[in-house]
Structures are given as C-alpha cells and as structure tokens.
Amino acid sequence: MLIPMSPDAHADATTGPDASVARYDPLAIEPPIASRWVDEGTYELDCAGDDERFYALTMFPYPSGDLHMGHAEIFSIHDALVRHLRMTGHAVLNPIGWDAFGLPAENAARKRGENPDEWTRANIEEQAASIRRLGFSFDWSTRLHTCDPEYYRWTQWIFLELFHAGLVDRKEGLVNWCPGCETVLANEQVVDGRCERSDDLVQRRPLTQWYFRITDYAEELLDDLDTIDWPDRVKSMxxxxxxxxEGAEITFEVADDSDDEVVVYTTRPDTIFGATYFVFAPEHPLVLARMADDPGYADYLEEVSRRSDIERQATLGEDRRDKRGHRLDFDMVNPFTGETIPAFAADYVLMDYGTGAIMAVPVGDQRDFEFARANDLEVRVIIHPTDDEGNHLDPLDPDTMEEAWVGPGTMVGSGEYDGMPWQEAKAAIIDDVADKGWGRGTVNFRLRDWLISRQRSWGAPIPMVHCASCGPRPVPADQLPVELPDDLDWTVSGSPLAAHPTFAETTCPDCGGPARRDTDTMDTFVDSSWYFLRYLSPTDDTRAWPREKAGAWLPVDQYTGGVEHAILHLLYARFFVKALRDRGHVAADEPFQALLNQGQVILDGSRMSKSRGNLVRPGDVSxxxxxxxxxxxxxxxxxxxxxxxxxxxxxxxxxxxxxRVWRLNLELGDAEVADGGADVDVAELRRAVHQRILAVSDDYDQFKxxxxxxxxxxxxxxxxDAERAGVAGGAVREALDAVLLMLAPICPFITEELWQRRHGASVHDQAWPRADESLLEVDTVDVIVQVNGKVRGKVAVASGADESVVEAAAMADDNAARFxxxxxxxxxxxxxxxxxxxxxx
RNA sequence: GGGCGAGUGGCGGAAUUGGUAGACGCGCACGGUUCAGGUCCGUGUCCUCGAAAGAGGGUGAAGGUUCAAGUCCUUUCUCGCCCA
Structure with missing residues (x-):
C-alpha cells in the first residue's frame, strides 16, 4: 500500500524513492538486515588481521521452549560487549550452541508421546530463529548441540580421560534420590533437602554409582579463586x-576388652577435655554390629530412616529434645583424660559427614549442648570466654548456661593446656595427638565427590561395561560414541535406556566375554563442563579440540551468565579444566578469567514463569x-x-x-548544508559530544x-538545542554519527540502516570514536561558592584560576556576600x- | 544464628569515589502543533514557605569524624542472597 508523500521536511530528507522510510519503522528495516548477517556469515570469526584475540562466551541456552526474557537480557548484555570489542580492535570468538540433553525433554516426551530428540530440536530451531531476529552477533559456524553424537562422543572421551587419570570412582554410598525425577542427584542439586529441579523431597538411598573425584582438586579450586576476576559473592559462595x-582426626577406643576403636573428625580438638559423651551416626557399622541383637535399636533405626537429613541436622529445639538419641550398651574412652564416657547413637550425626562419629562437647557446640541438656549429661566448662580483643568475660557456669559458647576464650580445666588461647591450644593438641599416636591434624572439605550417574536416558551414556570376570571396564576410545538407540520406548516408567532390549548387550573389551553396558547416562552438567573447548573446533571428528587452539584461546576472557550457576556449573567447569590440564590437554588453570552475572527479569516482584502465567516474552516486545x-x-x-x-x-x-534518533538523522546533519551557527554554539555542541565520547567509552568498559x-x-x-540555536552542518553530523557509532552495539539495526544511508558502509565495521581532548578545554568554569558548607552561589572564573582570584570573585557574589x-x-x-x-x- | 549485598522523588535509576543530591528516562501537569494518532515540539515536576529572589528541610533510623558525608566510622531497623 502506498502512503501519500507528505510535503514536509521529513520526506525531503529521505534518500530512496520509498516514502515509507521517512517514518521509523523497525519492523520493516530489521528483518532484512538480520537475514543478511546470517546469510553472509558476517560474524564468523576472522583472525586474519592482527587484532587482539578475545574469547567472549555466554552461557549456552537450554532449549526448553522459545527464548525467555532472561535470555534476551543476557544476550543483550553479551552482544553489546562483543560488538563494542570488535569496534575497539578485537578479533572476538563469539560462539553459540545448545545445552540440549536433560530431563525436561524426557518428561515432555513421556507426557506427550513425542521423541525428546524432536522436541529438543524443534525448540532449538525456534530459539535460533529468535536469536537471529534479535540481531545477536554469534558466529553460527561454531554451532553445537550437546545431544549430537558428534558432541557426546567427546563427552564420553573425557569421561575415559578422567577414568585413566584415576579421577573416576565407582562407590556405594547413601545418595540423594529424587522420586519425581526417578534418578539420583549430585549434592549440588539438592537445595534445602529438595530437588532443585522438581522440588520433591530428596530421599537417601544406598546405591553404587559413578563419581568424579572433584575433591582431589578441592585445595586448588579454593586457592585459584584468588586468581580470577569474578564477582566476590560468587567466589564466596x-x-x-x-x-x-582445619582440625584433627582422633581415635577413641571402646571401653571394653575388644580392640575396637573409632576415629572422629573435629574442627575443635582444643575442646577435647570437655568431651563428656560420644555420638555415632545411627547407621555406623560398628554400632550396627554391636547392636544387632537389640530389638529396641532396630526400632530406633526404623524411626530415624523416616526423617530427612534436614530434620536430622536441625537444631533440636524444645519440642523433641528427648527423642533424638539412643543410649548404646557400651562406652568410649577419651584419650586425653582417660575417662570413660557414655556412647550414644543420635540422628544429628550423619554417616557421610566426617567419619560418622563425633566427640560431643556440650560446652562448645550447640547441638551437643542441647542433646546433653535433654539427656542430663554433664556440661563441662573447658574455656573461659573472652571478647575479640582477648579480655576475659564472665566465666561460664555449667548449671545455668543456656547455650554453648562458640566464641573465643582461654583454656581452663584442660590440664597442661590451661591458660592458652583457644587457637594456641588447638595447635598444641593437634601436635600432641600426632606425637602420642592418637591421630593426626587434617584438613577437611565440605565438598563431596561429584556423583555423575543418572538413571535417565536423554543424556550421554556412561562408556563403561560390566564384565562378570573383569569387573567394570572402560569402552575403548576408538569405539566411541556409545550411541543412544533411536528406538527407545520413552513411555516406560523408570529409565528407557535400562528397559531397552539390546542396548546393554555387549562384550567385554578386555576378555571378550559377554558383558553388560552401563545403562546410566551422565549428569548434564558434564556436557556443559567443557563446551567452551569444543567451540574451538566443533566439527573436528578426529579430536575433541586442538591443543594449540586451546592454548591460544583459553581461558575465556569474559564469561556472561546467570548467578544461578554460581556453584554447580562454574565449579564443575573449573574442575574439568584442571583435570584436563593435568592430562596435558589444555594449558590453562582456569576456564573463565572474568565473569559477569546479570540480574533476573521479573514481573511485579515475582519470577516470570509459565505456571504463574506472568510471562512477558521477548517476541511480544520485538x-x-x-x-x-x-x-x-x-x-x-x-x-x-x-x-x-x-x-x-x-x-x-x-x-x-x-x-527521534531516526528523525534527526534524516532531517539534520546534511553535509551539503553549509556550516552554520555562532562559533560558541558550535564549540558547545562539539564539547558536549566529545565529553560524552569519553564518558560513554568508560561506561562500556565497565558494562554500564x-x-x-x-x-x-x-x-x-x-x-x-544546538539546531534550535542555528547550528548546522558538520558539527551536527559529528554529533549524530557519534550517537550512531556508540549506539551500534546496543541497537545494531537502526544504527546500521542510518549509517549505511549516510555513509554507505556498515556501522559495525567502524572504529570506536575517539574524543578530541583539545575540544574539551574550556575558558571559564563555574565554581560553587559555599559558606559554612552550604551552597550560596556560583561564580564563573577562568579555568585553572588560583585561589585568590576565585576568592575575590566569590566574595563579590551578592548572595554569598550576605552570608x-x-x-x-x-x-x-x-x-x-x-x-x-x-x-x- | 553466621557471612555477603542493598535501602536515594510517584517509578526505574544517576552522582568524576568525600566537593552543586536527584543525570537520563518513565509517569504526571500545563501550553503549542497536529487532530488518522499509543503523533510531534516546548515548559514544569524532591518536600515546605514564597509572586519571585531566596530560605529551611531532605539519600531507612540514631549518633560520630570532617570546612564539607548518599559516599567514611559506630549502633540499629528492613529487604535480598548464600551458608548453617
């Protein structure tokens, strides 16, 4: 439809025959530019020049549906950063891919009878189209999907590398089982005792599973946090x-004729003289053995198994003080005092924390204190409280104190250690424990090994086979990938892969005898722990990535993504890089040198979600x-x-x-127009522009x-303002161009269209503008006049004027003079x- | 309970790191231009007093340091996140 040309200045300024271009019509100008960028491969990495290399990475999306606002936000931030880097002379590696394995696809498949593969790929295509439409300048030649056999082949290869490095264990343990997801979970995926994904209450089950020995790297993972440029709160998380x-392992003997002894771990060995009883986790093997014939104990165990870990660990509280323990029929000996102390099983001690047994010090631990009060056990004072400066406070009274003292103090009632500050006593006792052969000083970590087995099927199969004679054996690397069968029955309850009639049937790679494949898949966090490496050569079918490329590009210079991954993904990826470094596959110590966490997009104070029905989608706006x-x-x-x-x-x-930007560009700043306007007005505009060039550049550097x-x-x-004052020509053009150049990373379409119309080239190929410092100099400045700290006036003086001149001018100010x-x-x-x-x- | 972070107009948010608090925008009010209009262009907009000039108050609360505090220190309240 033809819109009649209006006879005003707008139409005169248009260059083409199409009058509709006079109006800012983003829906008309954006799509052709977007397709051109994709068709021409505009943003494929070009390292031909001597531009500085920069690896800019954003967390790859999970294809759960179309793009949501969170994606639009992080990609907008990331793309502004990337486009700015290109304009400041960097060769930017800016890859894109999809984290495409995972439970939602499997759930959708079961619910709707679809194949997870189709569901996933349809979502990916939808997201890819949206990403292109929004103009994000990813290098599409890097595109990868973790669910492609060409990708997970190398995920499996890494599993084998870790296996050969001794970093893969098969262990039995009490694991987190999510009944909703019908799979085990890593510790990191359990939040407040619930599955972080489905929110189901997690159960504890004894199962034999595969683990990555991330704890081998605990110390380095901690120390190297000091070397990376991440937000402090992520580091502290x-x-x-x-x-x-830091603490000690100390051996306690059972007080009878047996040779039974038990090791406890404590962070407060200095309080050992206050240990008045001893507690085992109810499931402790020694207890199970010794209490096997006690029916009362069996009842107690049964009761404990019904409680979750959180319930068990919670501070006891008034209501159930007496219900949490069971007196055992034997005692323990405190090695330092030689005393016999009663032994209990209590559910506040967990089998998989420390050694599953503790020395209980009521005076110094709140839970021990409450248990002692509930069971009329002795509270023995072994510390005289001090404040942080070491000044003594009132001594503790074991009969009247109402909570444990966990603060600083000096030792009392602790034999030769009396009078020492507690830290000193701790060090001394650790030394003495070792000297006397009762134990040793140890460093303990809260971090557990990473449980990676999942009883799900939309994931990378674990490349192991179980042979009756050889045990679990790795699949040889040249037989990878272990592919997911394409005829899985996704409607079965439990794991489709385990239910498949032939998948598990194989032969042992070592002895050639019949063997069964492992039917579990890997946690999807394994897939995402190395994707930034695969981006270096996404189609190479001879290796996961070329070493020399990893050397050149790692670590990632700037990573952007959500803070929800502060622990899981970011910790696992760090572990992978360190482990792969030790196998000689990468040179870097860390995967991500700098990290930027974006905030969340919410609506009316609460999280947007489909279930809440408060979704605003990027597409609605665009x-x-x-x-x-x-x-x-x-x-x-x-x-x-x-x-x-x-x-x-x-x-x-x-x-x-x-x-407005559109209109100003079409109406003003025509180079044909002669320069006009008073010199001062021109100078003022130019100064305003060049000042902003300086300031905006600074803001970009800080992502503001x-x-x-x-x-x-x-x-x-x-x-x-300047136009109204009569300024025209070059100075106006300069101002408009500066806006186009500096807006280009944020709004790539309008700037491209306007720049091309004016200059015939791509705005995104232009160099970032530089401020002309000479234009910033001013003759006079306004100086604030204060009297007793209150603003009373303002005087114009020559810039750089010395005090006497300014003083004189200020005193001459009428209002200031009054005061x-x-x-x-x-x-x-x-x-x-x-x-x-x-x-x- | 411990650790970290944040509290600034009706709203989102700015404040060269101690130097004019409220940039920029939204919203609102008034005026103009259009009136096909969710258009465009002005002007105003922290609160109180005042016609204005100006004065007084003001960055969750209370103290403190300083010529000068949104910014630094102490105490306290509220909210958010992480760990218990």
Missing amino acids: QRNWIGRS EEYGADTLRGTILFASAPEDDIDWADVSPSGMNKWLA YNTAIAKLMEITNATM LAEGEVRKVIHVPDRLVNFVVA
Whole structure:
C-alpha cells in the first residue's frame, strides 16, 4: 500500500524513492538486515588481521521452549560487549550452541508421546530463529548441540580421560534420590533437602554409582579463586561450598576388652577435655554390629530412616529434645583424660559427614549442648570466654548456661593446656595427638565427590561395561560414541535406556566375554563442563579440540551468565579444566578469567514463569517495537547485575527516543548544508559530544550500558538545542554519527540502516570514536561558592584560576556576600575549578 | 544464628569515589502543533514557605569524624542472597 508523500521536511530528507522510510519503522528495516548477517556469515570469526584475540562466551541456552526474557537480557548484555570489542580492535570468538540433553525433554516426551530428540530440536530451531531476529552477533559456524553424537562422543572421551587419570570412582554410598525425577542427584542439586529441579523431597538411598573425584582438586579450586576476576559473592559462595576446615582426626577406643576403636573428625580438638559423651551416626557399622541383637535399636533405626537429613541436622529445639538419641550398651574412652564416657547413637550425626562419629562437647557446640541438656549429661566448662580483643568475660557456669559458647576464650580445666588461647591450644593438641599416636591434624572439605550417574536416558551414556570376570571396564576410545538407540520406548516408567532390549548387550573389551553396558547416562552438567573447548573446533571428528587452539584461546576472557550457576556449573567447569590440564590437554588453570552475572527479569516482584502465567516474552516486545527497542529497553532499565522488574520499564519510551534518533538523522546533519551557527554554539555542541565520547567509552568498559544510553540521549538533546540555536552542518553530523557509532552495539539495526544511508558502509565495521581532548578545554568554569558548607552561589572564573582570584570573585557574589557579612572568615577551602568554601564564625 | 549485598522523588535509576543530591528516562501537569494518532515540539515536576529572589528541610533510623558525608566510622531497623 502506498502512503501519500507528505510535503514536509521529513520526506525531503529521505534518500530512496520509498516514502515509507521517512517514518521509523523497525519492523520493516530489521528483518532484512538480520537475514543478511546470517546469510553472509558476517560474524564468523576472522583472525586474519592482527587484532587482539578475545574469547567472549555466554552461557549456552537450554532449549526448553522459545527464548525467555532472561535470555534476551543476557544476550543483550553479551552482544553489546562483543560488538563494542570488535569496534575497539578485537578479533572476538563469539560462539553459540545448545545445552540440549536433560530431563525436561524426557518428561515432555513421556507426557506427550513425542521423541525428546524432536522436541529438543524443534525448540532449538525456534530459539535460533529468535536469536537471529534479535540481531545477536554469534558466529553460527561454531554451532553445537550437546545431544549430537558428534558432541557426546567427546563427552564420553573425557569421561575415559578422567577414568585413566584415576579421577573416576565407582562407590556405594547413601545418595540423594529424587522420586519425581526417578534418578539420583549430585549434592549440588539438592537445595534445602529438595530437588532443585522438581522440588520433591530428596530421599537417601544406598546405591553404587559413578563419581568424579572433584575433591582431589578441592585445595586448588579454593586457592585459584584468588586468581580470577569474578564477582566476590560468587567466589564466596564457592568458598563456602568447598568449605575447607582445619582440625584433627582422633581415635577413641571402646571401653571394653575388644580392640575396637573409632576415629572422629573435629574442627575443635582444643575442646577435647570437655568431651563428656560420644555420638555415632545411627547407621555406623560398628554400632550396627554391636547392636544387632537389640530389638529396641532396630526400632530406633526404623524411626530415624523416616526423617530427612534436614530434620536430622536441625537444631533440636524444645519440642523433641528427648527423642533424638539412643543410649548404646557400651562406652568410649577419651584419650586425653582417660575417662570413660557414655556412647550414644543420635540422628544429628550423619554417616557421610566426617567419619560418622563425633566427640560431643556440650560446652562448645550447640547441638551437643542441647542433646546433653535433654539427656542430663554433664556440661563441662573447658574455656573461659573472652571478647575479640582477648579480655576475659564472665566465666561460664555449667548449671545455668543456656547455650554453648562458640566464641573465643582461654583454656581452663584442660590440664597442661590451661591458660592458652583457644587457637594456641588447638595447635598444641593437634601436635600432641600426632606425637602420642592418637591421630593426626587434617584438613577437611565440605565438598563431596561429584556423583555423575543418572538413571535417565536423554543424556550421554556412561562408556563403561560390566564384565562378570573383569569387573567394570572402560569402552575403548576408538569405539566411541556409545550411541543412544533411536528406538527407545520413552513411555516406560523408570529409565528407557535400562528397559531397552539390546542396548546393554555387549562384550567385554578386555576378555571378550559377554558383558553388560552401563545403562546410566551422565549428569548434564558434564556436557556443559567443557563446551567452551569444543567451540574451538566443533566439527573436528578426529579430536575433541586442538591443543594449540586451546592454548591460544583459553581461558575465556569474559564469561556472561546467570548467578544461578554460581556453584554447580562454574565449579564443575573449573574442575574439568584442571583435570584436563593435568592430562596435558589444555594449558590453562582456569576456564573463565572474568565473569559477569546479570540480574533476573521479573514481573511485579515475582519470577516470570509459565505456571504463574506472568510471562512477558521477548517476541511480544520485538514484534511490536522491534529488536532494537527490546535490547535498548533492557539495557537502559538498570545496571547488568541488577534485577529488572518488567512492570517498571518502558519499551515505548525507548522506542520514542529511537524514533527521534531516526528523525534527526534524516532531517539534520546534511553535509551539503553549509556550516552554520555562532562559533560558541558550535564549540558547545562539539564539547558536549566529545565529553560524552569519553564518558560513554568508560561506561562500556565497565558494562554500564544504562548510563551509556543516558549520555547518548544527552547528545541527542544537545543536538536539538544546538539546531534550535542555528547550528548546522558538520558539527551536527559529528554529533549524530557519534550517537550512531556508540549506539551500534546496543541497537545494531537502526544504527546500521542510518549509517549505511549516510555513509554507505556498515556501522559495525567502524572504529570506536575517539574524543578530541583539545575540544574539551574550556575558558571559564563555574565554581560553587559555599559558606559554612552550604551552597550560596556560583561564580564563573577562568579555568585553572588560583585561589585568590576565585576568592575575590566569590566574595563579590551578592548572595554569598550576605552570608559572609554575618561573621569573620576563619578559613577558606579551595578545590580548583570546583568549589570554594568559606568557614565563617 | 553466621557471612555477603542493598535501602536515594510517584517509578526505574544517576552522582568524576568525600566537593552543586536527584543525570537520563518513565509517569504526571500545563501550553503549542497536529487532530488518522499509543503523533510531534516546548515548559514544569524532591518536600515546605514564597509572586519571585531566596530560605529551611531532605539519600531507612540514631549518633560520630570532617570546612564539607548518599559516599567514611559506630549502633540499629528492613529487604535480598548464600551458608548453617
């Protein structure tokens, strides 16, 4: 449909015959540009020049449906960063792929009878189309999917590498079982005793599973946090999770004729003189053996098994003080005092923490204290409390104290250690424990080994076979991949892979006899622990990645993604790089040198989700206002790390400003027009522009896109003021071009269209603008005049004027003079070019 | 309970790191231009007093340091996250 040409200036400024271009119409200009970028491979990495290499990575999406606002946000941040880097002379590796294995696909398959593969690939295509439409400048030649055999072949290869490095264990343990997901989970996937995915209460089951020995790297994972540029809170979350503590293992003997002895781990060996009883985890083997004939104990065990770990570990509380323990029919001997102390089983001690047994010190541990009070056990004071400076506080009274003392103090009632500050006593006791052969000082970590077996089937099969005579044997690397059969029955309950009639049938790679494949798959966090390496050569079918490329590109220079991965993914990937380094496959110590966590996009204060029905999708916005408006709105709303409440943002405001940018570019700044306007007005505009170039560049370096946009808006405001004052020609063009260049990383379409119309080249190939410092110099500055710290006026003085000149000018200010007259000037503070403050009394 | 982070107009948020608090935008009010209009262009907008000039108050609360505090220190309240 033809729109009649209006006879105003708008139409005159258009270059083409199509009059509709006069109006900012993002829905018309964006799609052709987006397809051109993909068709021409515009953003494929080009290392031909001598540009500095930069690996920019954003967490690859999980294809659970179309893109959501969280994706749009992180990609907008990431793409602004990437496009800015290109303009500042970097060869940026900017890959894209999909984290495509996982339970949701399997659940969808079961519910709707679809194949998870089809479901996943359909979602991927939908997301890919949205990513292209929004103009994110990924290098599509790197594209990978973790569910492709060409990818998981190498996931399995890494499993074997770790296996040969001795980092894979098959162990029995009490594992976390999620009844909803019908699989075991890693510790990291259990939050407050619930499955982080399905929210089901996690059960403890004894099962034999595959583990990666991440604990072998606990110390290094902790120490190397100091070498990476990550947000402090992510580092401290990892530190907490790894949970290093120094303490001692001490052996206690059973007080009878047997040679039975038990090792406890304690972080407070200094309190051993206060150990008045001893506690075993109810499932402790020694207890099970010794209490086998006691029916009362069997009842107790039965009762304990019904309680979750959280319930068991919670501070006891008034209501059930007496129900949590069982007196055993034997005692223990405290090696330091030689005393016999009673032994209990109590559910607040867990079998898989420490050694499953503790020495109980009521005076120094709250749970021990409460248990002691509930069971009328002795509370023995072995510490005299002090404050942090070491000053003594009131001594503790074992009969009246109401909670354990966990603060600092000096030792009392502890034999030769009396009088020592507690840290000193701790060190001394650790030494003595070792000397006397009762134990040793140890470093303990909270971090557990990573359980990677999953009883699910939309994942990478674990490349192991179980041979009756040879035991579990690795599949030889040249037989990879162990492929998922394409005829799995996804409707069965339990694991389709385990239910498959022939998948498990194989022969032992060692003896050639009949053997069974492992029917579990790997945790999907295994897939995502190395994808940044595969991006270096996604189609190479001879190796996972070339070593020399890994040397050149790792670590990733800048990683962007959500803080929800602060522990899981980021810890696992760090472990992988360290383990692969030790196998000689990479040179780097860490995968991600710098990390940027974006905030969340919420709506009306709560998380957007399908189930809440409060979804705003990126497509809703881009279909109405275009991708540039969506991207600009997101980045303008707040700093990247902060949450955005979509109820508070205004796409129409951003759209309005972009329309203004459009109009100004078409109406003004024509090079044909002779330079016009008073010299001062021209100089003022140019100064405003060049000041902003400096400031915006700074904002980009700090990822502060919200203030960068604000300053670009200031340039357009200044341009309109200048235009009204009669400024025309070169200075206006310079201002408009500066906006286009510096807006290009944020709104890539409108800037591209306008730049091409004006200059015939791509704005994204231009160099980042540089401020001309000579334009920033000013003759006069406004200096604030304060009297007794209150602003009383403002005077214009020559820039760099010395104190006497400024003082004189300030005193001549009418308003300031009124207040100066009220007393005598005692002191003058002069901040050059900023402020002068008279202290009057 | 411990650790970390944050509290600034009606709203999102700014404040060269101690130097004019509220940039920029949204919203709102008024005026103009259009009136096909979710258009465009002005002006105003922290609170109180005032016609204005200006004055007083003001960054969760209370103290403190300083010529000067949103910014530094102490105490405290609220919220968020992580660990118990």
